[in-house]
Amino acid sequence: MTSDLRREHLARYVIYTSLIVLVAVYSVPTLGVLLSSIQLDREITRHGLWRWPGAVTLENYERVLGRATVPNYLKNSFSVTVTATAFSIAFGVLTGYVFSRLAFRGSEFLYLAVVAGLFFPPQIVIIPLKQLFSKTPINDTIWVLVVVHVAFGLPITTLLLRNFFSTIPAALREAAIIDGANEGQILLRVMLPLSLPALAVLATLQFTWIWNDFLWPFVLLSTNAKAHTIMAGIVLLKGQYDKAWGVQGALSVIASLPTLLIFLFFQRYFIRGLTLGAVKG
Amino acid sequence: MNLRLKTSQRLWTIAFLALPLSVYVIVVIGPLLASAYLSLTDYTFSAIASPEFAGLKNYERLVNSKKIHTAFQNTVAWMMAALVFPTGGGLFLALMLHERIRFANFFKSMFYMPITISLVVIAQAWSWIYKPDWGLLNTLGVSLGIIDREVFWLSERGLALASIIFAWCWQQVGLSMVIFLAGLTSLPKDLLEAAQIDGANYRQSLVKVVIPLLLPSSVVVIALAIINSLRSFDLVWALNRGQGESATLAVEMYEETYFSLNAGYGSAISIALFALAAIIIAIYFSRIRYLEHLYD
Numbered sequence: 001m002t003s004d005l006r007r008e009h010l011a012r013y014v015i016y017t018s019l020i021v022l023v024a025v026y027s028v029p030t031l032g033v034l035l036s037s038i039q040l041d042r043e044i045t046r047h048g049l050w051r052w053p054g055a056v057t058l059e060n061y062e063r064v065l066g067r068a069t070v071p072n073y074l075k076n077s078f079s080v081t082v083t084a085t086a087f088s089i090a091f092g093v094l095t096g097y098v099f100s101r102l103a104f105r106g107s108e109f110l111y112l113a114v115v116a117g118l119f120f121p122p123q124i125v126i127i128p129l130k131q132l133f134s135k136t137p138i139n140d141t142i143w144v145l146v147v148v149h150v151a152f153g154l155p156i157t158t159l160l161l162r163n164f165f166s167t168i169p170a171a172l173r174e175a176a177i178i179d180g181a182n183e184g185q186i187l188l189r190v191m192l193p194l195s196l197p198a199l200a201v202l203a204t205l206q207f208t209w210i211w212n213d214f215l216w217p218f219v220l221l222s223t224n225a226k227a228h229t230i231m232a233g234i235v236l237l238k239g240q241y242d243k244a245w246g247v248q249g250a251l252s253v254i255a256s257l258p259t260l261l262i263f264l265f266f267q268r269y270f271i272r273g274l275t276l277g278a279v280k281g
Numbered sequence: 282m283n284l285r286l287k288t289s290q291r292l293w294t295i296a297f298l299a300l301p302l303s304v305y306v307i308v309v310i311g312p313l314l315a316s317a318y319l320s321l322t323d324y325t326f327s328a329i330a331s332p333e334f335a336g337l338k339n340y341e342r343l344v345n346s347k348k349i350h351t352a353f354q355n356t357v358a359w360m361m362a363a364l365v366f367p368t369g370g371g372l373f374l375a376l377m378l379h380e381r382i383r384f385a386n387f388f389k390s391m392f393y394m395p396i397t398i399s400l401v402v403i404a405q406a407w408s409w410i411y412k413p414d415w416g417l418l419n420t421l422g423v424s425l426g427i428i429d430r431e432v433f434w435l436s437e438r439g440l441a442l443a444s445i446i447f448a449w450c451w452q453q454v455g456l457s458m459v460i461f462l463a464g465l466t467s468l469p470k471d472l473l474e475a476a477q478i479d480g481a482n483y484r485q486s487l488v489k490v491v492i493p494l495l496l497p498s499s500v501v502v503i504a505l506a507i508i509n510s511l512r513s514f515d516l517v518w519a520l521n522r523g524q525g526e527s528a529t530l531a532v533e534m535y536e537e538t539y540f541s542l543n544a545g546y547g548s549a550i551s552i553a554l555f556a557l558a559a560i561i562i563a564i565y566f567s568r569i570r571y572l573e574h575l576y577d
Contacts, residue, residue, distance in 0.1 A: 015380060015382060018377070026391065026392060026451070029403070029406035032409040032417065048415030048420060050417050091304070095297070102293070102294045102297075104291075110302075114305060117305070117309055119507075119558055119559075119562050120313075120555060120558055121511045121512035121551075121555070121558060122512060123554060124313055124316055124552070124555045125313055126535075126538070127324075127544050127551070128311070128319065129308065132307075148308060150304060154301060154305050182289060182293065183290060211399070212397075212399035212400070218518075231399050231401045234405070248405060249405070252401075255402060260398070
């Protein structure tokens with residue numbers, strides 16, 4: 001028994017040590033970004049980045065936020081992300097409800113056709129989409145991005161919300177029908193109030209994906225468009241800030257803050273979202 | 282069910298589906314078909330000359346292009362790495378963190394955090410690890426005497442792709458970890474206890490009980506790995522723009538379309554990517570059915 005106990009202690013010791021070492025190594029890339037953001041470029045040029053910073057400065061942050069470009073990118077990111085998140089979830093509520101409760105002939109096929117969109121690389125539609133948008137009045141505005149994110153968000157929101165609605169007892173809906181409620185009222189008054197946790201999960205997921213996306217603004221907007229988001233902005237500014245490592249670091253930190261904060265505050269929802277369905281297969 | 286109720290349900294169904302499905306058709310399905318058509322033309326974005334039908338010429342060029350061969354190999358290599366490293370690493374971390382240990386939540390968050398960060402920022406972080414003059418790897422390597430010259434991690438042939446994939450795996454490990462953790466939490470406790478009572482040691486119960494029961498979680502992890510590797514563009518573009526033969530199919534498609542303006546040819550590449558995705562996913566799902574029946 002004692003030798004068992006000792007072995008368990010040893011195993012624990014090994015696990016803790018390896019976890020601490022792993023976390024330390026794992027954090028190095030993130031640490032590099034933080035380090036660069038608080039040092040002056042000439043310090044980095046002279047001593048390299050990877051050392052204890054000689055003098056800590058916030059100048060890089062001031063430089064980044066002091067120019068109109070970056071705050072404008074951030075504003076665009078917020079507008080696109082919030083609007084597209086809201087619409088994609090609203091659409092997912094509608095389709096998810098139909099596919100879970102209002103099945104009709106061919107609805108299973110339609111459902112699969114929508115969910116199959118999850119698997120396809122978005123690059124496939126870039127060229128025709130760019131042509132399509134160039135003929136509309138929303139060309140080069142943030143609305144292009146909103147529309148695309150809503151459409152490409154539909155597979156995941158439909159999938160998760162259909163699965164979620166299917167877990168709500170059918171008796172609730174039947175009772176409402178007997179009480180004379182129509183489908184619109186059932187969705188609004190019966191289903192939605194029960195779905196708030198699922199909606200929160202989806203909101204955190206969609207917010208993160210849309211905020212972090214760089215492909216769509218990069219390929220759909222022209223380079224000098226005013227509608228660029230912060231992630232596209234980082235890539236676009238790269239040429240200008242070629243040797244401005246501090247500015248690049250500060251930009252990266254600022255751009256990552258919103259999703260990091262969401263992650264910290266809504267961690268549970270976030271992880272549930274990614275693992276939804278994972279357990280059931 | 283009476284007729285009036287049925288009609289009203291029909292109307293609501295149409296009302297609910299109309300807007301979402303129209304947007305989906307206009308933005309996803311329509312352009313997909315348009316891409317298929319453009320891939321058969323010599324379209325160049327030109328406003329004057331309308332696209333001429335070119336038959337399978339673009340596909341012929343694609344099949345014989347050395348660049349495409351490399352990009353295809355790179356995409357497959359990416360997929361293989363995606364299947365092995367984040368999956369293995371995630372499983373390893375999940376098994377460790379599933380034990381009752383202190384600060385488990387802190388450790389989980391630390392491994393998970395990179396998933397919430399944009400690939401653009403991840404590229405920034407790793408460019409400071411790979412940078413030839415003062416990057417971490419070269420600084421460390423030289424001072425420890427492992428390397429005697431600057432290594433060009435992001436532009437040397439063969440090395441560039443590996444470096445990019447490594448950075449990507451670093452980000453993805455947390456994702457598989459969380460999914461495996463969820464799978465582990467939902468494992469039936471009595472099965473594990475029964476195995477223990479039967480005298481199974483840790484390794485035996487891991488191989489014979491835990492891992493087979495984690496199959497459903499693996500399905501998700503693997504599906505995500507496949508999807509993400511096929512669309513791999515952001516990280517390559519932000520890190521080295523495909524230098525050192527590190528371009529994936531998605532990167533090659535972008536270059537042909539936006540730099541060479543061969544939109545017809547670019548469409549052909551994107552349709553090839555689509556076909557690749559469809560084939561892999563079909564194989565994958567037929568295998569999954571088979572595997573699931575094995576454990577019924």
